[in-house]
Amino acid sequence: ATDWAQYGINCNAIAPGYFDTPLNAALVADDEFSAWLAKRTPAGRWGNVEELVGAAVFLASAASTFVNGHTLYVDGGITASL
Numbered sequence: 001a002t003d004w005a006q007y008g009i010n011c012n013a014i015a016p017g018y019f020d021t022p023l024n025a026a027l028v029a030d031d032e033f034s035a036w037l038a039k040r041t042p043a044g045r046w047g048n049v050e051e052l053v054g055a056a057v058f059l060a061s062a063a064s065t066f067v068n069g070h071t072l073y074v075d076g077g078i079t080a081s082l
Helices: 022-029 031-040 049-060
Strands: 013-016 071-074
Touching: 013 049, 022 031, 049 071
Parallel strands: 013 071
Antiparallel strands: none
């Protein structure tokens, strides 16, 4: 981020939490794991992939021109609770 800022390039990241996707289907189907996740995540549930869209649009838009070197956690609050 610091190397590229001089060229007007911002380097940011999205750090997703647990999302209900085909890749995670086995975990989603695991009642014990899903119960642990619901208890551990302040949002109390799996994320929906559509919930990542807003973060991506924000970081790709002019609204984030002064945001650089940032990791945006889209994780239902699980990172904040660690």
